[in-house]
Amino acid sequence: DQQVKQNSPSLSVQEGRISILNCDYTNSMFDYFLWYKKYPAEGPTFLISISSIKDKNEDGRFTVFLNKSAKHLSLHIVPSQPGDSAVYFCAASDQGGKLIFGQGTELSVKP
């Protein structure tokens, strides 16, 4: 049972345009959501997070949107840069300590 789903395994975007990465979850007990960036053979690095009491959080070029009723969150990167090319994971946690990741979306930003 995949509690956190990223249905797009890959995304290709032109430099300077917006990248939109999507994530869906099924467990209504999740109350904190995070996005991570990962390069091969390295541990993921934290990008941005959002609490379930908010619907938007912005940090520089990165914005995360949360739609609780749809159990959906998205990460917007504007403008996209070639250095943003990596695998992006969304994750969700509950108060019990569980932290579940999606399958990842590989973003490729082309010059």
Added chain:
Amino acid sequence: SQTIHQWPATLVQPVGSPLSLECTVEGTSNPNLYWYRQAAGRGLQLLFYSVGIGQISSEVPQNLSASRPQDRQFILSSKKLLLSDSGFYLCAWSSHPVMAEAFFGQGTRLTVV
């Protein structure tokens, strides 16, 4: 500042051999600790998490076990490795309770031959 150490970085083990991967965290107390596995081309699968000494939650029944003998030490073990245990293993920690980001170690590439 907090740091997380995970070793070894790479490991090649024969089928049927035992496994012990160790993870330690410095600079924090009572962290949540996690073990994840990333199989080739796949996502991050949560294997075990722990919210305190001796408290282990298993997400996926399999050939592995975890232990937390000390507050900031998390060990992943197997008595007999299978070929399917190959993958990239990641340890992580977060503040307890979880309302903040988790920080990851550099990972262990395990190849079972």
